[in-house]
Amino acid sequence: MKKALVLTLIVAAVAATGASAVTKGSAPTASAAGAATTCTSGPIGFMGPITGPVAFLGKEQLNWAKFSVESFNKANGTAFTLLQGDTQLNPKLALTVGTKFTANASLLVTTGPAGSQEVIAVGPLFKRKTMPYISASATNATLTQGKYPTFSRVVGSDKAQGRSDGLFMVNKLKAKKVVIIDDQEAYSTGLAASATAVLKANKVSVTRKSVNQKVTDFSSIVTSISDDTNVVFLPWQVAANGQLFAQQMQEQGKTAKIFGSDGLDSGDFTIKGAYVSSFARDIHGLPGTARVIAAYNKKYGTKWSTFGPPSYVSVQVAATAYKAACSDGKATRGELLKNIRAVKIPHSILGITISFDKHGDVPAAKFYVSQIQADGSHKLVG
Amino acid sequence: MYTWDYFVQELVNGLTLGSVYALIALGYSMVYGILKLLNFAHGEVYMIGAFIGYGVLTVSGGAVDPMFPIWLLISFMFIAAMIGSGLLGVVIERFAYRPLRNAPRIAPLISALGVSFFLQNTALLLFSADFRSYDTFSLDNGTLFTHGIHFGPLNISLIRIIVIVTTAALMVGLALFVSRTRLGKAMRATAYDREAAAMMGIDVDRVIVITFFIGSALAGAAGVMVGLVFQRVYHFMGFVAGLKGFTAAVVGGIGSIPGAMLGGIFIGLAEAFSQGYISTRFYDLIVFGILIVVLIVRPTGLLGKADIKKV
Numbered sequence: 001m002k003k004a005l006v007l008t009l010i011v012a013a014v015a016a017t018g019a020s021a022v023t024k025g026s027a028p029t030a031s032a033a034g035a036a037t038t039c040t041s042g043p044i045g046f047m048g049p050i051t052g053p054v055a056f057l058g059k060e061q062l063n064w065a066k067f068s069v070e071s072f073n074k075a076n077g078t079a080f081t082l083l084q085g086d087t088q089l090n091p092k093l094a095l096t097v098g099t100k101f102t103a104n105a106s107l108l109v110t111t112g113p114a115g116s117q118e119v120i121a122v123g124p125l126f127k128r129k130t131m132p133y134i135s136a137s138a139t140n141a142t143l144t145q146g147k148y149p150t151f152s153r154v155v156g157s158d159k160a161q162g163r164s165d166g167l168f169m170v171n172k173l174k175a176k177k178v179v180i181i182d183d184q185e186a187y188s189t190g191l192a193a194s195a196t197a198v199l200k201a202n203k204v205s206v207t208r209k210s211v212n213q214k215v216t217d218f219s220s221i222v223t224s225i226s227d228d229t230n231v232v233f234l235p236w237q238v239a240a241n242g243q244l245f246a247q248q249m250q251e252q253g254k255t256a257k258i259f260g261s262d263g264l265d266s267g268d269f270t271i272k273g274a275y276v277s278s279f280a281r282d283i284h285g286l287p288g289t290a291r292v293i294a295a296y297n298k299k300y301g302t303k304w305s306t307f308g309p310p311s312y313v314s315v316q317v318a319a320t321a322y323k324a325a326c327s328d329g330k331a332t333r334g335e336l337l338k339n340i341r342a343v344k345i346p347h348s349i350l351g352i353t354i355s356f357d358k359h360g361d362v363p364a365a366k367f368y369v370s371q372i373q374a375d376g377s378h379k380l381v382g
Numbered sequence: 383m384y385t386w387d388y389f390v391q392e393l394v395n396g397l398t399l400g401s402v403y404a405l406i407a408l409g410y411s412m413v414y415g416i417l418k419l420l421n422f423a424h425g426e427v428y429m430i431g432a433f434i435g436y437g438v439l440t441v442s443g444g445a446v447d448p449m450f451p452i453w454l455l456i457s458f459m460f461i462a463a464m465i466g467s468g469l470l471g472v473v474i475e476r477f478a479y480r481p482l483r484n485a486p487r488i489a490p491l492i493s494a495l496g497v498s499f500f501l502q503n504t505a506l507l508l509f510s511a512d513f514r515s516y517d518t519f520s521l522d523n524g525t526l527f528t529h530g531i532h533f534g535p536l537n538i539s540l541i542r543i544i545v546i547v548t549t550a551a552l553m554v555g556l557a558l559f560v561s562r563t564r565l566g567k568a569m570r571a572t573a574y575d576r577e578a579a580a581m582m583g584i585d586v587d588r589v590i591v592i593t594f595f596i597g598s599a600l601a602g603a604a605g606v607m608v609g610l611v612f613q614r615v616y617h618f619m620g621f622v623a624g625l626k627g628f629t630a631a632v633v634g635g636i637g638s639i640p641g642a643m644l645g646g647i648f649i650g651l652a653e654a655f656s657q658g659y660i661s662t663r664f665y666d667l668i669v670f671g672i673l674i675v676v677l678i679v680r681p682t683g684l685l686g687k688a689d690i691k692k693v
Contacts, residue, residue: 220657
């Protein structure tokens with residue numbers, strides 16, 4: 001009797017769980033797109049690598065996102081909150097967080113995720129659920145070619161980065177022989193291809209290599225870099241890997257210049273004399289940023305790089321679109337998407353005008369190149 | 383391009399990696415030899431060893447400003463990691479494998495996988511998913527990496543020499559222990575026939591505990607080596623290393639101590655030369671391809687012996 005009761009309970013629990021899953025899974029797109037919430041006090045999603053290999057980046061983005069919400073609320077009398085999701089720069093985790101976010105009817109807009117491969121992972125789901133999302137660091141060129149209609153970003157595309165990096169290597173570093181090593185992720189392979197095209201068009205000899213993001217032993221690859229190589233280009237996402245790679249080059253006495261993409265533009269990559277590109281310039285000294293920087297530093301500290309401010313702007317865009325959608329007292333995801341495309345911030349803290357084209361790109365966005373100095377600071381050189 | 387110094391440099395790269403795989407493989411092989419158990423939690427013991435080394439380095443002031451001379455510090459890291467990992471191995475044996483010693487062979491195998499996930503998630507809980515760095519390049523201004531043997535374009539850094547020499551010393555020590563001591567003889571007897579060994583008065587439980595301790599201690603040493611050379615440690619690092627160590631043990635002939643040593647070095651060299659001469663993208667395919675070929679040509683591994691049963 002007792003056994004039968006337990007069995008019945010288990011069956012009932014399983015059935016209930018299944019029913020609940022089906023209900024959630026079969027929620028119609030229209031209802032998600034049309035979900036209304038209490039306006040100007042709803043949550044804004046944040047997807048970022050708060051822990052994991054690039055936690056420095058995620059924490060910085062999170063702090064700037066929090067600061068942005070606080071600043072926006074203070075200036076506009078709103079009460080938006082930030083709903084956090086840790087993706088660890090992992091597409092599978094990004095999809096898990098994305099699924100939770102889309103199932104939350106009160107969540108109408110998301111900022112992030114950080115990596116292009118994560119954007120690709122959540123893209124179809126967000127398209128189905130009409131979830132608008134604004135990344136502060138995903139730069140793969142294919143993301144804004146129409147396949148991900150709810151995606152926007154406040155930074156430039158790798159098409160522009162590959163071109164500017166390639167031209168810098170040709171014109172400023174006088175490169176004749178370049179080794180390009182991708183890290184097998186969408187961001188990296190796309191950027192490597194783009195830079196390769198520019199270098200080859202300028203008659204530079206290019207050798208392509210590839211290494212998994214989880215690898216820490218680069219010694220065999222380093223050995224294979226010939227002594228007449230001028231530049232090693234690392235379009236990588238994990239700056240700590242770039243640091244290890246450079247140290248293993250030093251260990252083997254290799255003297256080629258290292259050029260890292262925006263993924264290496266962080267405190268985890270401190271190789272003196274190396275070059276890094278970045279999708280946002282150092283905002284210190286830019287017009288109108290002093291007050292923002294002072295307020296941020298006071299609350300969150302002074303240790304931040306160029307990854308943080310775009311996160312501030314992405315939340316600013318989301319909140320602006322949200323507030324506009326609330327003018328009639330209710331908002332939907334579809335409405336927010338439309339409003340995001342219409343947002344215009346003429347004097348953003350990034351030093352450029354933020355406005356979007358029909359695919360979610362900011363036409364004014366560009367890339368910068370800096371050289372790492374002995375004290376770890378970055379000097380703008382291109 | 384492919385000169386002799388290039389070959390020697392890749393050889394050193396392969397030997398460094400092979401040393402780590404060999405030390406991990408030894409643990410797999412020793413435990414399999416005694417218990418016929420595939421201890422899939424072994425990769426995680428290696429990971430914990432790496433974290434213990436990191437902990438010692440951190441409490442000693444870190445790489446930038448250590449409170450001990452560099453040699454003493456590295457010795458402390460090795461000793462602490464080996465003792466800590468060894469004890470962890472003993473605990474795993476006591477609670478996860480001993481109760482299942484007479485159960486069907488699938489039961490301890492599942493238990494091993496469970497322990498592996500348990501340790502991985504415990505590390506995740508304790509240390510978070512953040513990557514930690516030994517930052518050994520900062521130790522004494524990079525002496526470990528910039529000093530060593532420099533001969534023309536050939537550079538063999540001090541840290542790689544330390545890793546290779548330490549591994550060789552540990553292997554020789556283990557070989558002598560197994561072949562020259564009473565306890566080693568007891569281990570060989572237990573591996574040959576556990577029941578007969580027990581009937582001859584050998585304390586089999588004690589032998590098994592010691593085997594787990596030694597195998598796990600070697601994995602702990604391997605963890606510190608990886609931390610010292612490649613610097614980064616994280617909760618998931620044991621998975622691939624464990625898989626490669628297991629592959630090395632199988633290639634060498636699982637159950638054979640010299641086989642594990644040979645298999646580890648073989649896999650390390652295969653990985654380095656594949657990357658250096660063939661492809662940096664598909665080297666894992668090549669390494670595991672070697673495993674398949676070895677198993678087809680010689681199912682018992684390079685130095686393994688076929689089980690002969692009286693029929």
